[in-house]
Amino acid sequence: MGVLPRTTPPVFLQELAAALGDAGVGRLKPGPRATHTATGPDGTQWQITYLARHSGQPVWGLMGPCGHEHGVAVDTAEAARIITAPAPEPEPAPADPHPRSPRTHLGFAVPEFVRADWASERAQWWRLGVATAVGKLPGNRSR
Structure with missing residues (x-):
């Protein structure tokens, strides 16, 4: 060297x-x-x-x-x-494929498969799992 x-x-x-x-x-x-x-x-x-x-x-x-x-x-x-040389133009941000779904829930990133079907039962169970993990169960659930 x-x-x-x-x-x-x-x-x-x-x-x-x-x-x-x-x-x-x-x-x-x-x-x-x-x-x-x-x-x-x-x-x-x-x-x-x-x-x-x-x-x-x-x-x-x-x-x-x-x-x-x-x-x-x-x-x-x-x-x-x-x-x-002129500075290259920054690439535009890609369009959000699921604009009606949140990107985070209770501080956790929402996976794309959950964002795709935010109103489905699978997404509801995912949200319940996250809420259980952080100790913020909805008010209508038994503790």
Whole structure:
């Protein structure tokens, strides 16, 4: 297992700053040693870490809001493309298949098979079981 470098060579740092400037990122903020910060066009913060030199080219690790982890190795052009890419739209929440049934009952998550037939006898017995477990039997039951 290799050792990560402690500093970024100035040549690679200038190359990264030029690539980010051409992509419209603005200014690269140099960090203390091998990790630097850049702000994307949409205002997101990215940490760029110099990982190694491969075939004479720098390899960067990115950590940002789009799910890119620190260990993902990319070259300079790919780092600029990832930083300037628009943030992905969040997936819409799936529609509730049983909107008339509660999701919880007495603090417990209601299973889908019970939610599907909330008015059935099976669901009534499930509710009674939960009420018994938490000690909150309905008022018309003997104790």
